[in-house]
Amino acid sequence: MTVSLELLRRCHFAVDMGAARTRVYVKGAGLVVDQPSVVAVNTRTGGLIAVGEFAEKMTGKTPGYIRVQRPISGGTIVDIEMAQRMLRHLLGDKMRRTLRRKPRLRAAACTPHDADPLAQRATIETLVGLGARRVELVDTLIAAAVGCGLPVERPEATMIMVCGAAATQVAVLSLGSIVTAERIPVGGEAVDHAIVQHLRHRHELMLPSQAVRPLQLALSGNGLTPHGPASTEIHGRDVATGLARSVHVDTAAVRDAIQTPLTAVLDGIGKVLRDCPPDLVADLADRGIMMVGGSALLPGLDQMLRQATGIPVHIAERPDVCAVQGLGAMLEGRIDPLLLDPLAA
Template identity: 35%
Template sequence: MFNKDIGIDLGTANVLIYVKGKGIVLDEPSVVAIDSQSKKVLAVGHEAHRMVGRTPGNIVAIRPLRDGVIADFEITEAMLKHFLAQIGGKSLLTRPRVLICCPTNITSVEQKAIREAAERSGGAREVYLEEEPKIAAVGAGLDIFQPSGNMVVDIGGGTTGVAVLSMGDIVTSSSIKVAGDKFDLAIMKYIKDKYKMLIGERTAEEIKITIGTVSGGRQDEMDIRGRNMVSGLPQTITIASHEVQEALAESVSAIVQASKNVLERTPPELSADIIDKGVSVTGGGALLHGLDQLLADELRVPVLIAEDPMMCVAKGTGLMLEYLDKLPSRKKKLFG
């Protein structure tokens, strides 16, 4: 009997869904707008994201995933149900097998929450969980099934996963709750402390994307608007790339340290392979200006940004769906 297997990149910032035979069919922000009194879902995805920071008192824009795990089970279930209906409804999702990506160090309780959310929202026949760095490495084009070392740094919205892979599985890994969201918060705090001005998450993200850098070499400036903390009135200031670098220094340092820790625990033979092949960086954080150069300088190995890094995990789920029956972790995930 033919069933459409689907892969879900259940990210803190975005949800991407891959349908076997069709490719990536959905890419939407992980945001849900609800009526705080009736708890009714008003908008999901792009429509809800436009409401962030701009809603009246009775409407709340919620991000139900935090740090790569489910923070609000019911809202996550409603969000998944909406997205699965959006990509084809019941005709497509006749008891599919679902592969979902999760951070490497989540607890069994957090794993169970992800499984149940998928089962209840889409009626999944089987739910597989795989670690994000592993799926990202596959999506980046690395052949992780050979007896050879591959290293990936996957910088998402809520977590950064660092892993060394060989023979189809993770040899050493680390997952830290420092990624895109923390970058935005660091920029907000910097502007609050230096300029006594409040800005929202969307403005901070825009600054990061437009003029952000972590290793110098960028001399851009940007006008930003916010609310002055002293007068309470709207204010416009100009911020430069070097200030964003200063704001992000601590967060980026944590990612560099996590990468070093993984390399220090890697067997020598695999370390030699990584010197030859380099480190692949995936996820939205890979697009941060100068990050590859900074990592290369600190780790002393070549660092390469994956092609289309934001899509690596989603593409990886698609490739893994082709070999779902052959996955070495299949029994462990199904019966463990």
């Protein structure tokens, strides 16, 4: 494995800071934080009013002096100070005191594939501000593969697809390392935006920010396939009059709108397969693709990928927490390192 398992075993806690949710795993305690990466700030005083789920519920409903913001954008920390304040509040005083008692506190963190040095530095500085003396960075693809139980250490191909809010990462792994990978700047947020724009242009309806996800769930069951429900009722605001209005939305048209941004994801998968050695591609014909990440739960996405690629597609048991659970398994020492003994002369 490209990251040192010995160094990770010395870490005391692990953080997966994503564009949608922040998760913290503490050694010996398990997953202690799983909250939206959102803060509500009083612009008059600079104080935090809310973090996590309560702050997310405030989106679009605040008076002028309260600003709801996300310190993480595109999978990268864009406001280090606000990210530190958010983490402090999410951890709570009791857990922070417990961590501060650790001699030479060490932390591990997920970083997107091919993250630039500035993004890596922002992650390190955020955790150093929480008291960490050393920070180990782990590629999200490897952490997620470990978290969903893929045999990443074996000399055979495993393909993983991390469906995040801001981006989708696809990779083929073998012998504990990434053989070929691609990061596509299309994620769950792009799908949400496509739905909002479709309703605005086709029905002249502005959709509240909290209503996008229920609309996706309304496609339930077969979701992106033609066998889903024919129509569903959506409540929003009329673009012209500003009054509340309800419309019956043709789900087939919504499926077409969703598939437009997902075309880039299919292109990325095709590029990874083209760059992969033929022997590993042969393994993938049987093993298929493992989908993780919160956007992997988009109804019907797995069927769409299966039809486009012709190889099996599976969704992890708990796709949203695979990355942080993989970090936790490394911290707890549940992953055995691959030993390649040199041949005797």
